[in-house]
Amino acid sequence: MAALPDHPPFYPPTPMRVALVHIKHAASGGVEAYLTNLARHLAQAGHEVVIICNRHGEAPHPGVRFVRLRPWHFGGATKLWAFAKAVERHVARVRYEVVYSLGKTWSHDLIRMGGGCHQTYLDLVAGTERQRFPPSLWLWLKDRLALGIEARGVAPANCRLVITNSEMVKRDVCARHNLPPEHVQVIHNGVDGVRFHPRHRAEAGARLRQECGFTAEHQVLLFLGSGYTRKGLDLILRALPALLKRRPTVRLLVVGYDSSLARYRALAQELGVAPQVCFLGGRGDAPVCYGAADLYVLPTRYDPFANSTLEALASGLPVITSDSNGGAEVVTLAVGEVIAYQDLAARLGEVMYAWSDPQRLAQARADARAVAERHPLQEKLKAAVAELEHLAARR
Numbered sequence: 001m002a003a004l005p006d007h008p009p010f011y012p013p014t015p016m017r018v019a020l021v022h023i024k025h026a027a028s029g030g031v032e033a034y035l036t037n038l039a040r041h042l043a044q045a046g047h048e049v050v051i052i053c054n055r056h057g058e059a060p061h062p063g064v065r066f067v068r069l070r071p072w073h074f075g076g077a078t079k080l081w082a083f084a085k086a087v088e089r090h091v092a093r094v095r096y097e098v099v100y101s102l103g104k105t106w107s108h109d110l111i112r113m114g115g116g117c118h119q120t121y122l123d124l125v126a127g128t129e130r131q132r133f134p135p136s137l138w139l140w141l142k143d144r145l146a147l148g149i150e151a152r153g154v155a156p157a158n159c160r161l162v163i164t165n166s167e168m169v170k171r172d173v174c175a176r177h178n179l180p181p182e183h184v185q186v187i188h189n190g191v192d193g194v195r196f197h198p199r200h201r202a203e204a205g206a207r208l209r210q211e212c213g214f215t216a217e218h219q220v221l222l223f224l225g226s227g228y229t230r231k232g233l234d235l236i237l238r239a240l241p242a243l244l245k246r247r248p249t250v251r252l253l254v255v256g257y258d259s260s261l262a263r264y265r266a267l268a269q270e271l272g273v274a275p276q277v278c279f280l281g282g283r284g285d286a287p288v289c290y291g292a293a294d295l296y297v298l299p300t301r302y303d304p305f306a307n308s309t310l311e312a313l314a315s316g317l318p319v320i321t322s323d324s325n326g327g328a329e330v331v332t333l334a335v336g337e338v339i340a341y342q343d344l345a346a347r348l349g350e351v352m353y354a355w356s357d358p359q360r361l362a363q364a365r366a367d368a369r370a371v372a373e374r375h376p377l378q379e380k381l382k383a384a385v386a387e388l389e390h391l392a393a394r395r
Contacts, residue, residue, distance in 0.1 A: 016097040016392045017048045023083050023103055025056035025066070030307050031102055031114045034189075036060040041381040042388075052090060054083055067094075077142040080104045084149050097392040106152040109391050110161040112384075113154070116304035116326075117172045118146045124302040124324060124341070125230045156183060160391055163384065165189050165305040166326025185387060188330065190380030191310035191372050196287050198316035198369060205291020212278035212292070218251045219356040222293035222317070224286060224308050228258040231306075232299035232322070232344065237264070239349035240273045243356075250276070250356050255289045257282035290315035294361045296336075297352060299344045300325045314372035316365040320351055330375060335368040 020039055026032045035051065042049045043063035052067045059065065069090060073082035088107040091099055101108035103115070115121075122143060154162050154177050162184045164170045170184045214220050225231045233254065243250055254277060258264070261281060268274040283289065286308075290296070296312035298321045309327030312319050319336035321328050328338040337351050355361070 015046050015048060016042075016388065017050070017095070018042055018388060018392075019050050019052050019067075019091065019094075019096040019099045021052045021087055021099060021101040021103065021105055021108060023054045023080070025051055025053045027057050033307070034112075034114060035102055037377065038381055038384060039064045041378070042385060045385065050096070052087060054079075075138060077138045077145065080142070080149060081145045084153075097395060098388050100388060101153065104146055104149040104153065106149060106155075106158045108153070108159060109395070110163060110387065111153050111159050112163040112165070113169055113173055114165055114304060116169050116302065117176050118143065118150055119176060120172055121302055151177060154179060161185060161387060163187055163387065164326075166329055168324075168326040168329065169304045187380055187383045187387075188375060189305045189307055189310060189327070190375050190377035191307070191314045192377045193314050193373055196290065196311045196314035196372070198291075198365065200287050200291030200315065202291075204285075204288040205293075208288055208292040212251075212253060212280075214251050214253075214278070214292070218249050219247065219295065219358060219361065220293045221250060221252045221295050221297050221352065221356065222255070222289060222312070223252065223297055224255040224289055224312075225298065225300075225306070226257040226282070228254075228256070228260060228264055230301050231256075231303070232301055233264060234267065235299045235344055235348055236297055236352075237267055237271055237273065237277070238345070239352060240276070241271055242349050243352055244273065244276060246353055247356055250352075252277045253289065253293055254279045255281075255283055255286070286311065287315065290317055293317060295320065295352075295355055297348075298322075298325060299339065299348050301341070303327065305329075310372050310375055313368045316369050318355055318361065318364040318368055320348075320355055330371060332367075332371060335364055335371050 020035060022035050025035055039049050039051055040060040043061035049064045050067055054070060056066050069086040071082040071086040073079045084105040087105045091107050099108040101111040152158060164184060164186050165188055167186055170186050174181055174184055223233055223236055265279055268277045290312055296317045296319045298306055300306060300322055301324060303325040305326035309319055309321060313335060319331050321338060322341050322344055323338050324341040331338055339347050339351060
C-alpha cells in the first residue's frame with residue numbers, strides 16, 4: 001500500500017458568486033480601497049463578483065460587475081437606512097453563495113467592521129469634529145440610524161461572522177454588542193510593499209522634499225490623511241513650537257484633503273510655525289510623500305486601523321501614533337511609539353523630539369520595512385477569501 005501523503009491533496013475551490021456590499025465604490029478611501037482590492041483578488045481567482053452599491057467608479061477587473069441600488073430617501077440622514085433596506089430586498093430575490101458587507105447593512109453572511117463602532121467614533125471624535133451649536137437634528141437622526149443598523153448588522157441572527165481589522169475593534173464590538181469572541185475574526189490590514197517602498201526616497205521623494213523647501217539636514221515629519229481633526233493634526237501643530245526650540249531642524253509636511261485646510265493654515269500662522277510647515281492638500285502620490293519624509297506622525301483620535309500606519313512602515317518610516325489607532329498593534333518599540341489617547345496632548349511633543357533624532361531615524365528604517373513585510377496585502381486578502389469560501393461551503 002502506498003504511503004499516505006504528508007498533506008491532503010489540494011482541490012481548487014469551486015467558483016463562488018460573491019456579493020460585496022458597500023454604499024460607495026470609489027478611487028479614494030480606506031474601505032473603498034479594500035473593496036477594490038478584494039473584488040480584484042476574487043475575480044482573478046475565478047469567482048463571480050458583484051459589487052452592490054449606490055454609486056461606483058471604474059470596475060477593478062473585467063470580471064467584476066456592479067448592481068446599483070438607488071432607493072428614494074428623505075434627506076441625507078435616511079440614506080444609510082434606505083440603502084440597507086434596498087440591499088435586503090435585492091439579496092432576498094437574487095441568489096449569491098455568500099454576501100459580504102463592508103458597511104452599514106443587515107442582510108449578509110459576514111460583515112467587516114472597517115469603520116469600527118459608530119458609538120466609539122461619537123465618544124472620541126464627534127465632539128471635536130462637529131463644532132456646531134445648536135446641534136444638527138439631521139446629524140442626530142443619522143447617528144441614531146447608523147447605531148441601529150450597526151447593532152442589527154452584527155447580531156448573530158443576521159450575521160454568521162464579523163471581521164475586524166484590529167484586536168482593538170474586536171474588543172469594542174464584542175463589548176458594545178454582547179458578542180461572543182468566537183463570532184468575531186481579526187484580519188489586520190495589509191500593505192502593497194511594491195507600491196510603498198523606501199526606493200522613493202532617492203528620486204521622487206527627494207524632489208518633493210526640495211519643492212517644499214526642505215533639505216537633507218532637516219528632519220521631516222509627515223502627517224497624511226483626510227479628516228485633520230479626527231487624525232490629530234491640531235495636536236501636532238500645537239506641539240511644534242516647543243519642539244522647534246529644542247530641535248530647530250524639524251519640519252512638518254501635511255498631506256490630505258480637508259475642507260478646513262484654511263483654518264489649519266491659520267492655526268500654524270497663529271502658533272508661529274507656518275515657515276516650518278508645508279501644506280500640500282490632497283494628492284494622489286502617497287508613496288512619494290512618504291519618500292519625502294523621515295518620520296510619520298498620526299496622533300489620531302480614532303482609527304480602527306489606519307492604512308497609513310503600514311504604508312509608512314513599508315516606506316521605511318518610523319511611526320508615532322495613538323492607542324486609539326488599531327494599526328498601533330503592528331508598531332513595535334524598534335519602529336515607533338504608541339501614545340495613550342488620554343496622554344496625546346501632554347506627551348506628543350516629547351515623543352516627537354525623541355524620534356526626530358537623526359541617528360535614531362536612520363537606525364529604524366530597515367526595521368520599519370521589516371515589520372511591514374510581515375503584513376503583505378495579498379496574504380490578508382487570501383485570509384478574507386478563505387472565510388468567504390468557508391461560509392459558502394456551509395450555506
